Amino acid sequence: MIKCITQKVFAPNSNAIIRVDFNVPLGIDYKILDYSRLESAKNSINLLLKNCKRVLLLSHFGRPKGKYTKELSLANIVSQISKYYGVEIIFINSLNELNDKEGLVLLENTRFFPEEEKNDQYFARTLAQHAELYVNEAFSCSHRAHASLHAITNYLESYAGTYCFNEITALERISLEKNKDIIAIIGGSKISSKIGVLRNLFKKVRLVAIGGAMANTFLKAKGIEIGSSLYEPESLDIASEILSSYKILLPIDVVCKNNNSITIKDIHSVEDGDCIMDIGPRSCIEICSAIKNTQSVIWNGPMGKFEEPEFIDGTRLIAKFISSLNDSIYSVVGGGDTLAALSLLNIKLAFSHVSTAGGAFLEWMEKGSLPCIDMLKISKTTKT
């Protein structure tokens, strides 16, 4: 059984390690655009700070492939994180700088260390030597068997953070094995990283509605003109295969940008030079009609290029509609950019559960668990 950190009886002067996900969307001058992931780790960090001498924060940022990359350094955002939590954070580049530091300490991007993504046991043990307990508050990365999430649990008493624990409970409730009356709405742009999971998802839900740049690949695979819209050529074959096997809802109208003009077009009227930037109003109505008749909805990925205000309407309409049904359907919404889009909308919305995870959320939907969550089940706390 997974234990939540709230169940821990702390020994005096303990040192803790907490794996968080500070892989947050950034704007100009490294400005953090969405604080949801920071907010989700707040309770666990405060609990640890109250009970431990030192709390070492571990996080990755971006995909530096084991090499120092200035733009992906956590040093760029540490002062914003510190301000948000209202606590001083000591930033260290390597564990050699840890010495006997106390309070809240943040180690540089774990993915600058090549051992991290190799799930290297020696690296994990070295990290573990600096604490007596470990907390996973990074559900959104728990599909990655990396040293700071996976191997480390072999060496420390391990717990789920409070938010991570709530994520697990909420997603277990929507377990696809038991309840098939689910509609999945999938958008965003990370086609290649999501399409494998999607392939399995199709078998487990009643209907999948696709928007965002993700839809463009499917439209293209169907032979529909998408002009110069973003799509993924290497995913065309798998898109065709899915289209021949499963029923999916694709946009019937879209918002196109062509030079400086923005036009809503029927999907069959998109021309050379048009760039599909959002789903259109008729597509939104079609998705909403489908949602109205279901028990559960899962949503990952914005419906359009929401960062440009002209293309946030599809995401807004879907969000407002799901939120309006909050008393009658079970809704789980997840994804880094999805949450960033929702916070840009600046309206009060209600969902059954908001997950800070994107890829991890989809992988959970596919497999019913995640490798690093499974490690919490067999960690030292439950062995003894």
Ligand SMILES: Nc1ncnc2c1ncn2[C@@H]1O[C@H](COP(=O)(O)OP(=O)(O)OP(=O)(O)O)[C@@H](O)[C@H]1O
């Ligand atoms: N039609 C489109 N054209 C170009 N970009 C698009 C379009 N629709 C969506 N996007 C972009 O997709 C990005 C979000 O995709 P992504 O797959 O990262 O979603 P996500 O919800 O963050 O999931 P994850 O948490 O897995 O990252 C946004 O930057 C958005 O601008």
Ligand SMILES: O=C(O)[C@H](O)COP(=O)(O)O
């Ligand atoms: O943003 C995410 O989904 C998580 O931080 C995981 O990042 P990754 O896809 O680079 O592993």
